[in-house]
Amino acid sequence: FVLVGLFYWTRFPDPHVKDERLAVFSLCTSINGYIMLFSGCHNLIMLSDADDVIFEDCTRNDVGRFVQFVITCPLLTWQVSMLARSKMQRQVELVLCTFLMLVLGCWTNAIPEFNYRMMAFSLGALFFVLLVINLDWAVRETSD
Numbered sequence: 608f609v610l611v612g613l614f615y616w617t618r619f620p621d622p623h624v625k626d627e628r629l630a631v632f633s634l635c636t637s638i639n640g641y642i643m644l645f646s647g648c649h650n651l652i653m654l655s656d657a658d659d660v661i662f663e664d665c666t667r668n669d670v671g672r673f674v675q676f677v678i679t680c681p682l683l684t685w686q687v688s689m690l691a692r693s694k695m696q697r698q699v700e701l702v703l704c705t706f707l708m709l710v711l712g713c714w715t716n717a718i719p720e721f722n723y724r725m726m727a728f729s730l731g732a733l734f735f736v737l738l739v740i741n742l743d744w745a746v747r748e749t750s751d
Contacts, residue, residue, distance in 0.1 A: 611643055614640070631689050631690065631692075634689065635686045635689060635690060638682055638685070638686055639686070641682070642679045642682055642683070645675070645678065645679065646675060646679060649671060649674070649675045650675075652671055653669060653671040653672060653675070658670050658671035658674075662719070663719075664719070668716060668717070673709070673712070673713045673716070676709050676712075677706065677709045677710060677713065680705050680706075680709055681702045681705045681706045681709075683705075684701045684702060684704075684705045684738070684742075685698060685701065685702050687701070687742065687745075688701045688702075688742075688745050691745045691746050691749050692749045693744075693745035693746075693748060693749055694748070697741060697744065697745045697748070698745075700737075700741050701738065701741050701742065701745065704734050704735075704737045704738040704741060705734075705738055707731075707734045708731050708734035708735050708738060711727050711728075711730050711731035711734065712731050714727045715727040715728045715731060
């Protein structure tokens, strides 16, 4: 992962080229390189027990996985919106929906009370539905 990430990150380092499609591809490739570098290095940390949280009921939770998702998934949805050539507002909506969905998912996993857990799950599901709707709008706006 790390070596491929380094290759992608150094292969297309200049997003300021004259062709707009090549600039978007260059930026997406650089972001993919960062995601692969981050995921590869972060997976080394997740192999250890350094990122584990043990709750009062003796359950163990791997927090590193959620941290990795909260950082990389918004970047991936940002790439999809850039490749769809959507407007900046739509790109921000997609990244925020993804981030809030994942944060609420982390919160759902950490809450011991059932009622609060279901409330956080419902809010996370709402942001997932908004994410899917915004992705559909982003593609429809640019394909018309």
